[in-house]
Amino acid sequence: MTRIHLSKADVGEAEERYVLDALRSGWVAPLGPHVDAFEAEVAARCGVAGALALSSGTAALHLALLDAGAGPGTVVPVSTMTFAASVNAIAYTGAEPVLVDAQESDGNLDVDLVLEAVDTLRAEGAVVPAVLAVDLFGRCVDYDRLEPGLAERDVHLVEDAAEALGAVHGGRGAGSFGRSAALSFNGNKILTTSGGGMLLSDDEEVLARARYLSTQARHPVPWYEHSEVGFNYRMSNILAALGRGQLERLDDMIARRREIRDLYEKHLSGVSGIRLLGRSGADRDDDDNCWLTTIAVDGPGARREEGETVADGIVTALNAADIEARHVWKPMHLQPLHRDQRAFLTGASERLFERGVTLPSGVGLTDADVLRVIDAVTAHLEGR
Numbered sequence: 001m002t003r004i005h006l007s008k009a010d011v012g013e014a015e016e017r018y019v020l021d022a023l024r025s026g027w028v029a030p031l032g033p034h035v036d037a038f039e040a041e042v043a044a045r046c047g048v049a050g051a052l053a054l055s056s057g058t059a060a061l062h063l064a065l066l067d068a069g070a071g072p073g074t075v076v077p078v079s080t081m082t083f084a085a086s087v088n089a090i091a092y093t094g095a096e097p098v099l100v101d102a103q104e105s106d107g108n109l110d111v112d113l114v115l116e117a118v119d120t121l122r123a124e125g126a127v128v129p130a131v132l133a134v135d136l137f138g139r140c141v142d143y144d145r146l147e148p149g150l151a152e153r154d155v156h157l158v159e160d161a162a163e164a165l166g167a168v169h170g171g172r173g174a175g176s177f178g179r180s181a182a183l184s185f186n187g188n189k190i191l192t193t194s195g196g197g198m199l200l201s202d203d204e205e206v207l208a209r210a211r212y213l214s215t216q217a218r219h220p221v222p223w224y225e226h227s228e229v230g231f232n233y234r235m236s237n238i239l240a241a242l243g244r245g246q247l248e249r250l251d252d253m254i255a256r257r258r259e260i261r262d263l264y265e266k267h268l269s270g271v272s273g274i275r276l277l278g279r280s281g282a283d284r285d286d287d288d289n290c291w292l293t294t295i296a297v298d299g300p301g302a303r304r305e306e307g308e309t310v311a312d313g314i315v316t317a318l319n320a321a322d323i324e325a326r327h328v329w330k331p332m333h334l335q336p337l338h339r340d341q342r343a344f345l346t347g348a349s350e351r352l353f354e355r356g357v358t359l360p361s362g363v364g365l366t367d368a369d370v371l372r373v374i375d376a377v378t379a380h381l382e383g384r
């Protein structure tokens with residue numbers, strides 16, 4: 001049997017056409033027309049005024065946080081249930097990350113808790129310039145409540161939409177919330193440039209300043225003139241071409257991932273205590289991009305070795321069946337790197353880490369592949 005992957009990049013004829021055009025046009029030197037076009041197309045897609053194509057999502061987060069005032073002597077509350085890059089980007093600025101727990105239903109940031117964190121930190125005298133909110137697994141944070149809550153407190157919102165391109169919340173696109181937002185086009189994301197990212201904002205000044213910092217803070221004069229430390233963060237024309245090919249197919253890719261999620265729901269929901277994150281009862285996921293489908297097993301969870309969690313047991317069983325499945329992000333407050341970091345916790349993200357598994361969700365999967373995953377999960381949980 002062939003191995004089933006979690007989320008393999010899916011590139012085809014459209015991508016070939018664009019990349020070939022980039023090569024033949026002679027625009028191999030870093031910037032070029034595909035970069036400008038890719039920025040304009042993604043900005044339009046997300047519903048923001050402008051965009052800056054960068055070498056990674058982490059670079060986009062770094063620039064977004066610098067712009068929002070993160071730096072030495074400040075603290076930035078951030079979702080603890082996230083990939084390391086979110087918290088690393090805060091550390092790059094010299095600010096101190098404060099880790100905030102998730103809500104049980106979908107693993108996204110607990111809005112009440114983060115607002116409480118801001119108030120508590122401020123009451124202690126901390127400077128809190130911004131909150132970094134992560135849209136987990138392609139589903140937006142509850143911005144209906146977070147946006148006004150932060151505006152009231154005069155705290156900037158920075159959106160880590162690295163996993164959420166194409167998702168919608170309340171009629172607005174992921175990447176359009178807050179002062180600025182970061183997208184990632186890493187190899188496993190819903191849209192890939194093999195590696196890359198983008199900063200989005202409605203504020204042209206934010207983008208202009210980030211553009212300048214991303215090109216070694218070079219002043220626009222005929223010679224090389226610099227008055228501060230900059231970065232080499234821009235995306236190349238060839239990779240932007242690849243991204244334009246992918247963007248043409250984004251809606252199809254989201255539709256296929258949704259079909260895969262529907263199939264999982266049809267066969268898994270309610271079996272042996274399984275629930276799909278973001279898909280419980282009235283809490284539907286019709287606007288998610290369905291990047292990765294994640295289950296949490298709230299029942300006893302079948303066979304597992306002594307000392308193993310439910311998630312360990314499922315991941316081991318699936319790997320033995322040649323199926324790539326993963327734990328949900330290990331919360332940042334449980335990481336050796338962040339063990340001593342300030343945190344506001346309810347236990348929700350820890351429970352999700354013990355009981356949550358991300359299932360293969362890539363566009364290239366056939367229905368038969370998905371059924372094979374479903375069979376392996378149910379066989380394990382039913383102790384077959």
Ligand SMILES: *Cc1c(COP(=O)(O)O)cnc(C)c1O
Binds near residue numbers: 163196197
């Ligand atoms: C992938 C990811 C990033 C980082 O993006 P890169 O392009 O890999 O630098 C940041 N935050 C989250 C939540 C991610 O999933």
